[in-house]
Amino acid sequence: MATLDEREFQRKSGAAFEELKRRLLDAGDEHGFDVEGESGKLEVIFEEPVPAKFVISPNAPVREIWISALSTSFKLGWSETKNAFVLEKTGEDLFEVMSRVISQQLGSEVKV
Numbered sequence: 001m002a003t004l005d006e007r008e009f010q011r012k013s014g015a016a017f018e019e020l021k022r023r024l025l026d027a028g029d030e031h032g033f034d035v036e037g038e039s040g041k042l043e044v045i046f047e048e049p050v051p052a053k054f055v056i057s058p059n060a061p062v063r064e065i066w067i068s069a070l071s072t073s074f075k076l077g078w079s080e081t082k083n084a085f086v087l088e089k090t091g092e093d094l095f096e097v098m099s100r101v102i103s104q105q106l107g108s109e110v111k112v
Contacts, residue, residue, distance in 0.1 A: 001077035001088060004063050012078060013058040013065055016085055016094055023112045031110050046105055054101060065094060069101040
């Protein structure tokens with residue numbers, strides 16, 4: 001995982017968040033969940049099948065994007081080779097992790 005300076009992290013995480021929000025809003029319309037975003041974080045809110053909230057937020061001091069979902073914390077660092085924020089343990093990028101956890105929450109395949 002590459003170490004970004006703070007300005008570069010803000011730029012890359014900001015772009016990733018904008019793209020993630022756009023994709024989540026589209027998926028939410030299709031699959032029945034809400035997306036809210038303020039103060040640099042995103043929340044994915046589920047009423048069905050069971051109420052839940054996932055939180056995605058940048059953590060600038062450690063240059064990671066953190067996802068709190070399914071009683072788990074996922075910490076994604078910047079990968080130069082993938083040009084994306086990646087969960088090192090699985091190699092999944094931000095969109096793949098979100099697709100997986102939302103699919104698990106809803107019990108059906110969701111592509112973010």
